Amino acid sequence: MILDDFIAFNANGLYCRYADFYLDPQQPVTNAIISHAHADHAVSGNKNVYATEATLAFMQLRYAKNYAKIAYTIPYNQPFNIGDVQLNFIPAGHMPGSAQVLMEYKGIRYLYTGDYKLQPDYTCEPIEWVKADVLITESTFADPDTQHPDPVEEIKKLNDIKINILLGAYSLGKSQRLISMINRYAPQKTVLVHHRIMPVNAVYKKLGYDLGEHQVYNRKLMKEQKEYVYIVPPFTFDSYLRATGVKRLFASGWANLQANAQDTLFISDHVDWNDILETVEQVQPQQIWTLHGDGRHLKAYYDQRIFVKILS
Structure with a gap:
């Protein structure tokens, strides 16, 4: 019973x-x-x-x-x-x-x-x-009314953005998934990662997960236009509200967390x-x-x- x-x-x-x-x-x-x-x-x-x-x-x-x-x-x-x-x-x-x-x-x-x-x-x-x-x-x-799109097609949207991208994502789980997907489906992008995310990546490596190429963020790099994708946690993303020369995106399944109506990245876990x-x-x-x-x-x-x- x-x-x-x-x-x-x-x-x-x-x-x-x-x-x-x-x-x-x-x-x-x-x-x-x-x-x-x-x-x-x-x-x-x-x-x-x-x-x-x-x-x-x-x-x-x-x-x-x-x-x-x-x-x-x-x-x-x-x-x-x-x-x-x-x-x-x-x-x-x-x-x-x-x-x-x-x-x-x-x-x-x-x-x-x-x-x-x-x-x-x-x-x-x-x-x-x-x-x-x-x-x-x-x-x-x-x-x-909620049906998540194909995450591969979502990440491929980055291929059409030719300026640097500021990509907001949660530090544990979502950021690592994004690093892996960008390396697979937008390989011409260079992935930069906020320093607070790197210790999490180290645990992934210890557990046997290869995320692909990425490097810790360097301020000088983002001054260049070389199709960088800078992955940052939410608190940093919010502090870049008035950033110029970058496309702001937030990877989430929630519509209210999308940074702009023109470019969205609906990737849910x-x-x-x-x-x-x-x-x-x-x-x-x-x-x-x-x-x-x-x-x-x-x-x-x-x-x-x-x-x-x-x-x-």
């Missing part, structure tokens, strides 16, 4: 009371299952942290000794137990080390996706599919509407529980076919 309260939100985040652990807690807790290393999913100060090798490496880079009091490195597809719940990390395709969390309790399988994507990405493990009775999916872009429908087809759940977005469209779409519960 599916337990309606198997996981539920409290003041610290998404909690499983049947084994006393949290999924991506928002405050430090005793037992934290971390799906991936982005800051909105991986806070510092937890006592016991269960995560993949890559996730722990990125957390250690960001939080130093405070990344965990006790860290448990869990490989993909290797079951482990907390209390009476068996857990298993399944590749999520979002960034290196990102994991879906398959939880089994009293014969019922609950699959927490964390953030995930279906698009091919040379800088992380591809998503893997498992069957589950309950699909607990993020719903950031769970809207029929999340599933869109069609991706979620494909996920449901692959997982074949009896129920769908939605997180981190608006689940109303899914509830209406699956009306009378699959029960949809909106957790947040």
